[in-house]
Amino acid sequence: MEVLIKMWIVLLLLSVCSETVICYSNGKVEVACGDMTPQHGHDPSTKHPPFKIIADKSQFSPGEEIKVTLSMASLEGKHYFKGFLIEARNAGNLTENVGSFKLINPNTSQLLTCDSKEGSAVSHTDESHKTEVQVIWVAPSDSPSSVQFLVTVAQGYKEYWVKSPGPVVSQTTTSSILSHSFTSEGCGSRKSCLRDPEGCDPQNDTACHFLSFRALTNSVMFELSGPAEGYVSFALSQDKWMGKDDVYLCIRDTDRVEIKAAYVSGRTHPEHSSQNILKDTAWRLSDGVVQCSFHRDIILPPENLNRFNLDQMYYLFMAHGRAEDGQTHRHDRQPLISTYQTAITGSPEDLTGSRSPLLMKYHGAFMLIAWTSTVSAGVIMARYFKPDWPERNIFGQKVWFQLHRMLMALTVLLTLVGFVLPFMYRGGWSKRAGIHPYLGCAVMVLAVVQPVMALFRPAPDASRRYIFNWMHFGTGTAAQVVAVVTIFLGIHQQALLLPAPWSTGVLAATVVWFVLADLVLEVHRRGFLPIGKYFKNVKIYTEHINSDDTEEIVFVSDENETSGVESCFKNIVLAIYLCGNLGFLTVLLWTISAV
Numbered sequence: 001m002e003v004l005i006k007m008w009i010v011l012l013l014l015s016v017c018s019e020t021v022i023c024y025s026n027g028k029v030e031v032a033c034g035d036m037t038p039q040h041g042h043d044p045s046t047k048h049p050p051f052k053i054i055a056d057k058s059q060f061s062p063g064e065e066i067k068v069t070l071s072m073a074s075l076e077g078k079h080y081f082k083g084f085l086i087e088a089r090n091a092g093n094l095t096e097n098v099g100s101f102k103l104i105n106p107n108t109s110q111l112l113t114c115d116s117k118e119g120s121a122v123s124h125t126d127e128s129h130k131t132e133v134q135v136i137w138v139a140p141s142d143s144p145s146s147v148q149f150l151v152t153v154a155q156g157y158k159e160y161w162v163k164s165p166g167p168v169v170s171q172t173t174t175s176s177i178l179s180h181s182f183t184s185e186g187c188g189s190r191k192s193c194l195r196d197p198e199g200c201d202p203q204n205d206t207a208c209h210f211l212s213f214r215a216l217t218n219s220v221m222f223e224l225s226g227p228a229e230g231y232v233s234f235a236l237s238q239d240k241w242m243g244k245d246d247v248y249l250c251i252r253d254t255d256r257v258e259i260k261a262a263y264v265s266g267r268t269h270p271e272h273s274s275q276n277i278l279k280d281t282a283w284r285l286s287d288g289v290v291q292c293s294f295h296r297d298i299i300l301p302p303e304n305l306n307r308f309n310l311d312q313m314y315y316l317f318m319a320h321g322r323a324e325d326g327q328t329h330r331h332d333r334q335p336l337i338s339t340y341q342t343a344i345t346g347s348p349e350d351l352t353g354s355r356s357p358l359l360m361k362y363h364g365a366f367m368l369i370a371w372t373s374t375v376s377a378g379v380i381m382a383r384y385f386k387p388d389w390p391e392r393n394i395f396g397q398k399v400w401f402q403l404h405r406m407l408m409a410l411t412v413l414l415t416l417v418g419f420v421l422p423f424m425y426r427g428g429w430s431k432r433a434g435i436h437p438y439l440g441c442a443v444m445v446l447a448v449v450q451p452v453m454a455l456f457r458p459a460p461d462a463s464r465r466y467i468f469n470w471m472h473f474g475t476g477t478a479a480q481v482v483a484v485v486t487i488f489l490g491i492h493q494q495a496l497l498l499p500a501p502w503s504t505g506v507l508a509a510t511v512v513w514f515v516l517a518d519l520v521l522e523v524h525r526r527g528f529l530p531i532g533k534y535f536k537n538v539k540i541y542t543e544h545i546n547s548d549d550t551e552e553i554v555f556v557s558d559e560n561e562t563s564g565v566e567s568c569f570k571n572i573v574l575a576i577y578l579c580g581n582l583g584f585l586t587v588l589l590w591t592i593s594a595v
Contacts, residue, residue: 028123029085032085033115036085038154038162040157049164050074051161056069058272059170060169060171062139062140063141066137066139067136068086068134068137069133070132072132080155081129082127082129083123083127083153083160084133084153085152086123087120088120092144092145096115098140098143100118100138100140101120103136147168148169149169173276173281178293181203181225182203183203184199184210185201186348187348191348192212192348194318194338196208206227209336210225210226215345219295220296220310221280221293222295223293224291225290228288228332231252232249232290233249233319235247246314247262247270249261249328250291252290270328273307279296280293280294298345315341317335318353333494335355337354357425360422360495363418364491364592366415367414368585368588369589371484372507372585374408374414375479376581380577381400383521384521385574388567409451412448415443425495433493447479450479498588506591509584513577513584524566
């Protein structure tokens with residue numbers, strides 16, 4: 001009797017186990033609908049999931065269908081899966097099932113009733129090996145703003161992944177059309193504004209790039225405007241470097257504007273968010289200007305990844321560029337970056353910004369000072385002022401030599417510092433600067449070669465001194481010419497784009513001014529401009545003779561006085577050149593500080 005009872009218990013347990021195995025192999029897993037966890041008695045795998053789940057749309061309207069595809073993504077290990085469970089849930093509340101599914105292949109998938117909603121989940125029909133499964137999700141009429149797909153996948157009884165997050169799709173919102181343009185009225189008093197050019201008004205200036213925002217009860221209203229062929233955008237950033245930023249774009253698509261939230265992880269294209277977090281969107285197109293406005297909640301749920309809460313302080317970026325078929329391209333100009341961090345929900349401010357990073361401004365300033373001022377003054381000193389101040393020394397060396405050496409050493413120092421700054425800003429080599437960085441490297445090499453060459457110069461009376469003289473002259477001239485060409489290219493780079501064409505004209509005038517001064521002094525040195533002609537060997541004085549009050553004119557040779565006149569002329573030319581050069585340099589430096 002005892003043996004029969006034990007046999008009966010064993011048979012009962014076997015039947016229950018077989019029923020459970022058969023049940024799960026047939027995909028009847030309604031018991032797992034809530035936590036989506038198979039009752040296998042083992043822990044889920046901690047390995048990276050070898051599968052992927054995608055949706056063919058990122059937005060939907062009530063009643064619209066979205067194709068969902070579950071497929072293998074990794075070639076490592078097993079290339080198949082046996083069981084699966086797919087559900088669609090409210091992205092704001094992942095315990096709530098949303099919508100229903102339709103089958104594409106009833107042989108491999110079946111509908112389940114979860115959360116008392118028929119067809120709200122899909123599972124396998126058998127334990128055959130599968131590499132891909134496709135189903136259709138139908139959006140309900142009362143859908144939340146965002147829906148996320150979740151999936152559990154089993155490759156075997158002991159190897160499975162639970163509730164892996166899939167794509168998030170958002171309900172399409174209808175944008176209204178703005179009836180009138182934005183205005184700068186109230187900037188600094190009722191709303192915060194960031195503008196370029198500073199102080200512009202988008203209502204009457206089509207070249208005005210404009211961003212405004214003001215805090216409401218639980219949200220912030222943003223207004224964005226600017227001339228663009230494709231899109232205008234702004235970003236919230238925790239630093240002044242592009243990357244890991246919360247981005248918002250107004251993208252022109254033929255005769256309408258799409259307003260999207262996105263995220264940039266680095267110097268890459270924005271990754272558009274599928275979560276619908278923007279409210280009361282509106283837009284306007286007029287005279288090549290793209291305008292849009294929207295509201296965004298100050299605090300967002302944690303599942304809104306890569307979105308920043310608006311109760312913090314951020315730097316603001318503004319950019320614009322081209323777009324084709326709704327896809328954005330790299331911005332046309334360097335983004336406008338606010339000068340300092342601002343509180344989005346704080347007191348209204350009239351903000352200022354710059355399109356050129358401070359490091360690049362210093363780079364441009366140092367190179368301009370070095371190659372349009374200090375080097376030219378040093379060249380003039382060495383070429384034309386050797387005979388001057390013969391009786392004076394500075395630290396045991398002739399005046400002209402010490403001034404020349406000081407100016408050239410300053411040129412090399414400024415060039416070295418200016419050369420390093422772009423690499424610090426870019427974090428490496430710039431791939432979009434054209435030939436400018438290559439020429440800059442050539443200038444740096446030539447600038448270092450010059451003083452090294454001078455250290456090994458032969459004595460003035462050496463037989464081969466002329467070789468050094470020609471090499472020193474040739475290397476210095478080549479460095480100066482290449483540097484000037486590099487600067488002309490540099491003022492048109494995105495990171496330091498000076499206003500054209502007048503900035504180019506000022507730079508050209510600086511070069512011409514040096515050439516004219518050099519030409520005048522060279523002509524004078526060669527005797528073609530004899531300033532002392534009417535004074536050489538002449539001294540006029542008058543003596544009154546008591547007897548008849550006659551005047552006697554005596555001509556006396558005086559070489560020292562002639563030398564003084566010649567030196568005075570060169571000093572006047574040098575002074576005029578330095579004043580003009582300082583004026584041009586001041587204008588260029590002011591322009592750099594203003595961009």
